[in-house]
Amino acid sequence: MATTASTASTASTMFIASVTLEVADPEAARRFYTAFGVDAYVRLRASEAHTTGFRGFTLALTVSRPATVDSFFSAAVDAGATVLKPAAKSLWGYGGVVQAPDGTIWKVATSAKKDTGPATREIDEIVLLLGVEDVKAGKRFYAGRGLTVARSFGGKYAEFASGESSPVKLALYKRGGLAKDLGVPAEGAGSHRIVIGGTAGPFTDPDGFAWEAAA
Template sequence: MTSSTSSTSLAPFTSLTLEVGDPASAQAFYEALGLGAYVDVRASDAPTTGFRGFALSLVASQPGDVDALVGAALDAGATTLDPAAKSFWGYGGAVRTPDGTVCKIASSSKKDSGPAARRVDRVALLLGVADVKASRRFYVERGLSVAKSFGGKYVEFDTPSSSVTLALYPRRALAKDTGVSQEGTGSHRIVLGGGAGPFTDPDGFVWESASV
């Protein structure tokens, strides 16, 4: 294990892999959404029901981009969980992908500043955890550095070796924010990779050893 977050073979977080029933179809979906560089997939038939405890957060520049991404997701087979709409923090909504992954698509802007584009500016993996502070300690002990922290409400790690930002969010709040029930059993159907692994965190998220 290492406390360094530089791009070395021991970088604490480097990748995420979704475990899906049909890898070819899942890969085609994420490519269509522009997420091929962010998400890996592999076959799994591990039992799972309800909320899997995580969400992919797709950050866009403006509302028009959010609508374009939501439209592309629905055209590729996703279903609506929370219709895109304005809120006090910006504009966004949530969908469930054909493989069951929850995606939150949002922008902090409430008005368009240019032509709409189907473009993702940033991708974050939000892990829904029972105790954000306890999970933060767990991950810091395994070499991850904190970039942002808002007490027990949100923690974001510094992950320069990955195209995906890793963050912790209360499980109940994450479910509510994406329009699903927090209830769920079985496999999370996601595996994280990096020099910090292998291990399983307090909420059952599995890590494997991986290098860049």
């Protein structure tokens, strides 16, 4: 059956206010994220919580052109990131995937396939993609918490509207599909090693992602 996208026209009443990554060494992680150029978008918290394999999420940077993808990608690798998918052209544009030394997976991409200018260090959008078992159930859960659905593709993907002051947008993706897109096995256990600050927290979603009240 073909799936169609639905678009919301109302503003979101709940949104992500912060993203906190739980890391073994906050100082080392801070140095990495500063060099990568995303330190303004994440918070860091010391944690030794057990985690193995895929943690079930990625943070995706959308930028304006391939040269900017390469700039962020190179900065991450130079600072110690592991390449999971080299930056390359695809049907949808240009992008690649890296894993930070703390284990967090980052995707950097653009819909543009050709450069129209030099590289910048500007980020157009950051999306927190959660890998979930049931996208439709997750969508209902978050809509019930006050998030407005911006786009939805059946049981494959759902994206929520962000607040005007929110730097990060939330989206849900089938866990297996997300892992495949990132180039990693879908298996994983233990802590997600991420805490999301929201205007309607605290709560834990059906897939175990923890939210806390925004500071």
